[in-house]
Amino acid sequence: MSAVSVAExxxxxxxxxxxxxxxxxxxxxxxxxxxxxxxxxFTALNDVTIALMAGEFHALLGExxxxxxxxxxxxxxxxxxxxxAVVLDDREVTIANPRDARRLGIGMVYQHFTLxxxxxxxxxxxxxxxxxxxxxxxAKERKALSAFLETMPLxxxxxxxxxxxxxxxxxxxxxxxQLYLKSRILVLDEPTxxxxxxxxxxxxxxxxxxxxxxxxxxxxxxxxxxxVTAFCDRVTVLRKGxxxxxxxxxxxxxxxxxxxxxxxxELTQAPGRDENPKSAEPVLALKGVRSGxxxxxxxxxxxxxxxxxxxxxxxxxxxxxxxxxxxxLISGQAQKTSGxxxxxxxPYDASRATAQAMKVRCLPEEPLRNACVGRMSVSDNIxxxxxxxxxxxxxxxxxxxxxxxxxxxxxxxxxxxxxQGPSAPIQxxxxxxxxxxxxxxxxxxxxxxxxxxxxxxxxxxxxxADIRAQLIAARNRGTAVLLVSEDLDEIVALxxxxxxxxxxxxxxxxxxxxxxxxxxxxxxxxxHH
Amino acid sequence: MNADLxxxxxxxxxxxxxxxxxxxxxxxxxxxxxxEKSGRINLGLEGxxxxxxxxxxxxxxxxxxxxLGVLAAGLFGVLFGLLHGFLCSLPxxxxxxxxxxxxxxxxxxxxxxxxxxxxPAAPMLPAIPLGAWSDVPQVRAAxxxxxxxxxxxxxxxxxxxxxxxxxIGLVLRMVGDSADAARAMGYPILPVRIGATAFGGFMxxxxxxxxxxxxxxxxxxxxxxxxxxxxxxLVIFARWNPLACFGAALLFGGAxxxxxxxxxVGVTEGYYLFYAAPYVLTLLILFxxxxxTKALEGAPRELSITK
Ligand SMILES: Nc1ncnc2c1ncn2[C@@H]1O[C@H](COP(=O)(O)OP(=O)(O)OP(=O)(O)O)[C@@H](O)[C@H]1O
Ligand SMILES: [Mg+2]
Numbered sequence: 148m149s150a151v152s153v154a155e156x157x158x159x160x161x162x163x164x165x166x167x168x169x170x171x172x173x174x175x176x177x178x179x180x181x182x183x184x185x186x187x188x189f190t191a192l193n194d195v196t197i198a199l200m201a202g203e204f205h206a207l208l209g210e211x212x213x214x215x216x217x218x219x220x221x222x223x224x225x226x227x228x229x230x231x232a233v234v235l236d237d238r239e240v241t242i243a244n245p246r247d248a249r250r251l252g253i254g255m256v257y258q259h260f261t262l263x264x265x266x267x268x269x270x271x272x273x274x275x276x277x278x279x280x281x282x283x284x285x286a287k288e289r290k291a292l293s294a295f296l297e298t299m300p301l302x303x304x305x306x307x308x309x310x311x312x313x314x315x316x317x318x319x320x321x322x323x324x325q326l327y328l329k330s331r332i333l334v335l336d337e338p339t340x341x342x343x344x345x346x347x348x349x350x351x352x353x354x355x356x357x358x359x360x361x362x363x364x365x366x367x368x369x370x371x372x373x374x375v376t377a378f379c380d381r382v383t384v385l386r387k388g389x390x391x392x393x394x395x396x397x398x399x400x401x402x403x404x405x406x407x408x409x410x411x412x413e414l415t416q417a418p419g420r421d422e423n424p425k426s427a428e429p430v431l432a433l434k435g436v437r438s439g440x441x442x443x444x445x446x447x448x449x450x451x452x453x454x455x456x457x458x459x460x461x462x463x464x465x466x467x468x469x470x471x472x473x474x475x476l477i478s479g480q481a482q483k484t485s486g487x488x489x490x491x492x493x494p495y496d497a498s499r500a501t502a503q504a505m506k507v508r509c510l511p512e513e514p515l516r517n518a519c520v521g522r523m524s525v526s527d528n529i530x531x532x533x534x535x536x537x538x539x540x541x542x543x544x545x546x547x548x549x550x551x552x553x554x555x556x557x558x559x560x561x562x563x564x565x566x567q568g569p570s571a572p573i574q575x576x577x578x579x580x581x582x583x584x585x586x587x588x589x590x591x592x593x594x595x596x597x598x599x600x601x602x603x604x605x606x607x608x609x610x611x612a613d614i615r616a617q618l619i620a621a622r623n624r625g626t627a628v629l630l631v632s633e634d635l636d637e638i639v640a641l642x643x644x645x646x647x648x649x650x651x652x653x654x655x656x657x658x659x660x661x662x663x664x665x666x667x668x669x670x671x672x673x674x675h676h
Numbered sequence: 677m678n679a680d681l682x683x684x685x686x687x688x689x690x691x692x693x694x695x696x697x698x699x700x701x702x703x704x705x706x707x708x709x710x711x712e713k714s715g716r717i718n719l720g721l722e723g724x725x726x727x728x729x730x731x732x733x734x735x736x737x738x739x740x741x742x743x744l745g746v747l748a749a750g751l752f753g754v755l756f757g758l759l760h761g762f763l764c765s766l767p768x769x770x771x772x773x774x775x776x777x778x779x780x781x782x783x784x785x786x787x788x789x790x791x792x793x794x795x796p797a798a799p800m801l802p803a804i805p806l807g808a809w810s811d812v813p814q815v816r817a818a819x820x821x822x823x824x825x826x827x828x829x830x831x832x833x834x835x836x837x838x839x840x841x842x843x844i845g846l847v848l849r850m851v852g853d854s855a856d857a858a859r860a861m862g863y864p865i866l867p868v869r870i871g872a873t874a875f876g877g878f879m880x881x882x883x884x885x886x887x888x889x890x891x892x893x894x895x896x897x898x899x900x901x902x903x904x905x906x907x908x909x910l911v912i913f914a915r916w917n918p919l920a921c922f923g924a925a926l927l928f929g930g931a932x933x934x935x936x937x938x939x940x941v942g943v944t945e946g947y948y949l950f951y952a953a954p955y956v957l958t959l960l961i962l963f964x965x966x967x968x969t970k971a972l973e974g975a976p977r978e979l980s981i982t983k
Contacts, residue, residue, distance in 0.1 A: 225860065246862020261860035264977065265853045266846075274850060275861050279843045 174237065176201045176364055177253065177332050179222045182231035184214075186575065189567050191217045193388045194231070199332060201362040204355055206375045206396065208368075209385035210408055210607045211579025212565035215368045216257075218385065219334045223248040223255050249277050254330030256321045256338050264310035268303055268320050275324050295327055300353050301346075311444065313467030314512060315342055315633065322350060326357075334366045337578070339374065340605045344635060345669070351378045370607045372401045384408055409609055417616050421623045425643075426456030428492060430596050430627035431477075436486035438472050439651075447472040447651045449486075456595065459618065459628040461642030461659065463635055465672050469651035470631045471512065474600045477629075478509040480517070490596060503532070506595035510602050512631075514585040521574035525566050526555030528573045529588045558587040562613070578605045583614075590617055597621055600631040615641060635672075639663050647671040681814060686937045692818030693933020694926045695825060696891045700725065700883040700900075701925035702828040704907030705914065706835060707879025709921055711757075712911055713839070714872035715852035715978030716764060719775030721880040722904030723782020724756040728884025730790035733895035735885075737798035745798065746824070746885040753881020754874045756782060761870030771980055779904075793895050801890045822890045824882070828922070831879075835918035848872060852976035880904060906954070913962060915974045931957045 175198035184192040192214045199205055209215045221228040224242035232239050235251060242248050245255070262271045273279060273288050292305060301319045309317060318338060325333055333354070339347035351367075355378050358365050367379060375382060375396060383393040384407040392407045431454040439446030447469040454460045464470055475481035476488065479497030488495045490505045501507075511517035519528050527534075530551040537543045538550070555569035564583045566576050573581060582605065589597065599618065603611045618641060622628050632638050638645055642659035647668055655671040657663065681688065704721050711718050728749035736745030760778055764771045804826070807819030838845035850858040851868045858865055883903070888895045910928065914920035935951035 244862050245860050249862060255860075257860060261854075261857045263850045263854045263857045265974070266849065270846060274846050279846070281843045283841050283843065283846070285841070 175199055175234075176236055177222075178234040179218070180232050180234060182218065182221050182228045182233075184217055184221045184226055184228045187567070191388050192221060192228070195385065195388075195390045196231075197383050197390070197393075199364040199366055200381075201364055202358055203380045204358055204365045204367065204378050206367050206369060206379040206382040207385065208370075208375070208382055208404060208408055211583070211605075211610055212577040213385040213408070214388040215385055216336055216577065217388075219255060219336060219366065219368065223253060223334065246277070249275075249328065249330075252329075252331035253334070254325040254328050254332070255334040255336070256318075256325055257336055262309040262317060262320060262324075265308060267306050267308050268312070269305045271309060271320065272324055272327055275328060277328075292327070296323070299323060299326065300349050313445070313471065315346070315466035318342060319346075319350075330363070332364045332366070334368075336368045337370065337605050338367070339369065339371065340601075342633075347374070348377075354378075370605070370611070372404065372608070375404070376401065386410060405608065408607070417612065418619050418623065420619060420643075421457075425458050426625065426627075428455075429453040429489075430456045430491055431629060432489045432492075434487050434489075436476070436483050436488060438476060438481055438483045439469075441651075445469055445472055445651075447476070447483075449473070449651075449653055452646065452653060454596070454627040454629050456627045457622055457625045458643040459622050459630055459641050459659075461638035461645045462629065462631040462648055463638045463645055463668055463672060464633070464648035466633050468648045470600070470633075470648055472651070473648075474509065474511055474598055474631055477507065477596075477598050478511055478517070480511075506593055508532075508589040508594045508597050510586055510589050510597070510599040512600040512604060515574060515578075515581045518585045519573050519581060522572050524570045525559070525564070525573050525576070525584055526552050526569035529555045529558055529569075529584060532588055533592070558584075558591060562587040579607060579610055582606060583610060586614060586617065590621060594621060594626045596627045596629070598629045598631070601633060602630070603632075603634070603637060635665060635668065639665060649674050681812070683941065685814065685941050686934075688814055688818050689937030689940065690930045690933050692820075693937070694930040695819070695821050696929065697932045698925040698929030699822060699825045699828055699886050699890075700903045701907050701910060701928050702825070702832070702922060703879045703883035703886065704904055705910040705921040705925060706828065706831055706918055707876035707883075708908050708911045709914070709916055709918055710835065710848070710879075711872045711876035712979060713852045713916060713976055714848050714869045715855065715976050716761075716771045716869050716873055717775060717908070717979060718757070718760050718778075718873055718876050719772055719905070719908060720756065720760055720778030720782060721775075721876065721908060722900065722902065723779040723784075723786075724753050724877050724880040725782075725884040725887070725904035726900050727756065727782040727786040728753050728881030729888040729899045730786040730793060730884070730895055731881065732885025733798050733888040734790070734793050736800075736889055737793065737796055740799060742799050742801045742889050745889055746801070746882055749881040749885035750878045751881070753877040753879070753884070755877070756881070757874035757877020758870065760877070761873035764873075765866045765870060787897055790895055790897070798889065798895075800893055801886070803890075822886065824886050824890065828925075832918040832922040839918070849976070852978050855978050883907075906958070909958060912975075913958065913965075916976065917974070927957065928954045 178198040180196050182192055182195045183190065195218055197218070207215050207218070217226065220226045222233055224244045224247050233242055240251065242251070269289055269292060272292060273283060289305060296302065301323055303316050303320050303323060309320070312320065322338055339350065342350065351374060354365055357363055369375065379396050381393065382396050382399065382404065384391050384404065386408060433449050433452040436447060436449045441448055444467055462470055462473065472481055476483055477497060479502070490507060493505065495501060495505065515521060534546055534551060535542055537547065552569050559566060559569060562583045564587065565580050573584060576584065586602065602614055602618065606614060618628055618630065630638065630641055639659065645657050645659050645663065645668065646653045647655040649671060655668065704725060708718060708721060731752040732745040732749035735748030736742045739745065756778060760774055763769055763774045801822060801824065803820045803822055805816065806821050807816040810816055839849060847863050848868060850863060851865050855865050887899050906928065910921060910924045914924045931953040934953045935947055938947040938950055
């Protein structure tokens, strides 16, 4: 297949001109032709063709569940496609597993992390190489890797086990791993979801420069148009498992790309903020709360934090500064060592009964791990809060499967969760749809306190609009919302009040709204003020 | 003639017990440690141990060499390990259930084939007299050590090195800790697990040969008192660290010798309570080393009991 025949398909989106930069990279280095992948009766990928040129930065766009991850996983041997072929350097190749891909110089950063949790960063990086020696000389490897890290814009601690790293650091480790492996073709599945905007710019800028210098090809899956317009040369758009368009980024407006992604659907409009619903009594009050060994990573030491009903308090901060612990305290996954947590004036112990009685709901980060049982069905997962109650809220002894299914069906409709059905295991859903399912569960029914951690992590723009609208609607109904997010734009867009966390403490507080000074917040996030 | 040592006889007997009784615990737990590191539990090792005792005894009797007996026991252990490994690689097969089935199969087969071996005498494994410097007979007896004990200690140290420093050990840990990550990095999952289970079977077979060819040194149907099962628990208790497995095995061996030792110095009442010492000890240690925040720290995450 030549670049010309691929270029002919550009007229889909009215971009049939081949630009000079296109002509420079005459032939694709990696090409997938007519890939089809089915899961059971469900076709996740239908005859998709995509070509990557040397030195280009190619964006792959699509809604949650459009099949982006499935496409790249089928190209790289993680899945075995049911039809189609992969062509590398004009030759058809069989990539039976990711190791084959690595040998051919193709690397991938997966959407769900693929580091070994109990091993250190150093061990993970070394083990990812194709040529691991049978006896590893750690002193030598450490020296080589430290030298390599010196030359990189990203920093991670080498000797920390991965399960002690924050999501942001894990993501950086994943990216560093690929750079360390000197991949010729790099596939990134939503690499920037957990990075701060500054870090994301740094990483993508660095990769962009590397691509132009070394001829490395990058395929970037993302939901952020700003990244597409700032860094990418070309774009391919998927919708419901089929390719619906491709073209040069320069020829397409954000609006056109969005239209390709969602088809005819209308976007949710963010509801306006009602004035004055704020309650007099705080709904959530933390006083002198300590958790974890003080001074260590991720520990918490909050003197005072209050959230009133009807307001959204945003917690900004770089990942790893205690936000995870804060959420875990309220969800009951971690214990405080001292201090008190009160909800509506009552002491709060985070047990299921208390949470239910006080109407506390929680959307933690990495919901597939923290808020779901992967092998259980979507409907079971959605019923976690309510399976032991009947419609009127009184206790029942036997599960009412029919009602659970029906309820799941409703929520699947309302929150447009893409699933093969309510009885599919929740781990087969795409990343964004797991998020929606958990949110559906947590927001259903009355909620007095909602804690949301990175609620839009990995969601497409349509879903982001949906979920932000849901959060504001909850606030307008009088719910107290504690929003923990690493995305400063999101905090600014949603919060009535903003707190900045640094090394487990709240170091800065200000009112939200349009007048926010993001530079000052940024400085506090980084620890200088 | 035995010298009268008075109460000193008790710690001496416990020491002797440590060195003598611990070896089967050590071998089974080291093998199981490797199996569990790969993400599987093999509860069938008790059966493998009993079969190994029978095969080792029979092998030594037929060939006239105790070491060939040990080898035979190990090889039969590998067969059991492979059987477990392959069965568990079939879809939707649970390793714990397969383990229990294999435990019963192993003991049953051992009794069936072992009937004619109860009478004849096989050549025994030699001992290393570490106590030759002393002229107190009890000290000499207590310090008589089997070469297998020394080999076990060396294997424990070697395993520590393997887990930390070698490719094969790191792959094993990856497979046991995150099959997804291992797959994404392109390492094979099933072959590694089957291999690790086969190694566990080998070690359990050797442990069985130790029972029948060294201490107590005969083949009968009551040869094992559950060492194969306890060793599986030992691994958890040792937090999947081979050297800790060694320590735990010593502790169990010593505790096991407490009852007989007390009896031998003339404690006539209640000594049988001390026969339960190893089990009480397990419970106590598990209780005192447990922690709310660090539950099962270090456990391979792919294990069906931690998943
Ligand atoms: N292992 C699987 N078994 C069954 N269905 C699957 C499996 N993996 C993915 N799917 C389905 O295939 C579709 C595409 O999923 P995919 O993960 O490729 O989406 P995506 O475009 O990457 O979405 P997101 O932006 O949310 O990550 C989804 O509807 C999903 O439910
Ligand atoms: Mg995806």
